[in-house]
Amino acid sequence: MSLSVIPPPHDIAAGASVLRIDNASVMRGQRLILDRLSLQVDAGQHTAILGANGSGKSTLVQLIARQLYPLVRTDGGGPNVSVFGRDRWNVSELRQLLGIVSPALQLDYTSDAPLEVFDAVVSGFFSARGLGLDHQVSDRMREQAQQALQQIGAAHLIGRPMATLSTGEARRVLIARALVHQPRALLLDEPCAGLDMASRRRFLENLRELARGGTTLMLVTHHVEEIVPEIAQVLLLREGRVLRQGSKAEVLTGPTLSEAFGMPVQVQRHGDYYAATPA
Numbered sequence: 001m002s003l004s005v006i007p008p009p010h011d012i013a014a015g016a017s018v019l020r021i022d023n024a025s026v027m028r029g030q031r032l033i034l035d036r037l038s039l040q041v042d043a044g045q046h047t048a049i050l051g052a053n054g055s056g057k058s059t060l061v062q063l064i065a066r067q068l069y070p071l072v073r074t075d076g077g078g079p080n081v082s083v084f085g086r087d088r089w090n091v092s093e094l095r096q097l098l099g100i101v102s103p104a105l106q107l108d109y110t111s112d113a114p115l116e117v118f119d120a121v122v123s124g125f126f127s128a129r130g131l132g133l134d135h136q137v138s139d140r141m142r143e144q145a146q147q148a149l150q151q152i153g154a155a156h157l158i159g160r161p162m163a164t165l166s167t168g169e170a171r172r173v174l175i176a177r178a179l180v181h182q183p184r185a186l187l188l189d190e191p192c193a194g195l196d197m198a199s200r201r202r203f204l205e206n207l208r209e210l211a212r213g214g215t216t217l218m219l220v221t222h223h224v225e226e227i228v229p230e231i232a233q234v235l236l237l238r239e240g241r242v243l244r245q246g247s248k249a250e251v252l253t254g255p256t257l258s259e260a261f262g263m264p265v266q267v268q269r270h271g272d273y274y275a276a277t278p279a
């Protein structure tokens with residue numbers, strides 16, 4: 001199923017990459033958390049960002065989401081993080097092009113007891129959590145929200161309070177919310193965390209459909225098994241630095257993952273999927 005497009009209220013530079021990070025470093029407190037990181041994601045170049053606990057993945061998500069800013073360059077170069085060709089964004093405008101689903105977002109939405117599923121999704125049009133008196137919801141918006149919920153297999157949850165949903169159900173609803181704008185890209189931080197085997201499989205199939213439908217995926221995970229076949233590029237982080245970047249065949253090897261996770265790891269390939277286990 002494809003959603004009809006509500007055109008974004010702004011232009012994007014023609015041919016601009018979804019994401020360009022050039023030698024960006026991020027400090028938190030006195031610590032250097034990301035160290036001269038570079039990454040380019042072009043439209044349709046589905047990418048996994050992989051790394052052990054504490055390697056800097058969530059910090060990178062916040063950098064991309066413009067919730068954190070890199071250190072000012074000392075080499076005289078221009079801005080070192082651009083999303084859709086721009087380094088400055090109004091966050092709600094950016095969300096129309098780049099949908100983001102993260103554990104922090106899920107916690108925020110599921111702890112709002114009265115928030116109902118459909119309102120949680122349709123309020124995505126206003127970058128608000130739930131509907132207020134000043135929000136004018138058009139028939140078109142309702143239709144788009146309904147379609148997004150159907151697309152991700154969550155339409156049956158309409159009417160339920162967000163706080164009563166299971167982890168997997170809430171995850172789907174938040175993805176539907178991110179999809180109402182039909183974003184060009186989705187940034188998913190550990191989207192399978194807390195999902196059981198069957199939910200994870202169904203969810204990964206949803207992601208594959210989105211990727212095939214033209215949404216560029218940026219998937220942050222520490223599970224090699226979640227790297228769906230459509231993802232061709234992998235960025236492997238270790239202690240805030242890029243340990244390796246390239247195709248799956250180049251990055252997902254035993255020696256490289258052993259270095260990334262600090263223990264011997266064996267990699268198996270099952271068709272188009274990879275799996276990693278302690279050696």
Ligand SMILES: Nc1ncnc2c1ncn2[C@@H]1O[C@H](COP(=O)(O)OP(=O)(O)OP(=O)(O)O)[C@@H](O)[C@H]1O
Binds near residue numbers: 029033053055
């Ligand atoms: N606000 C902060 N102040 C200081 N250090 C921080 C802060 N936030 C994160 N860190 C540190 O930055 C490093 C990277 O954290 P980050 O959350 O980005 O890693 P991650 O790869 O997402 O880890 P995980 O897989 O455990 O979620 C960690 O060592 C963490 O302790």
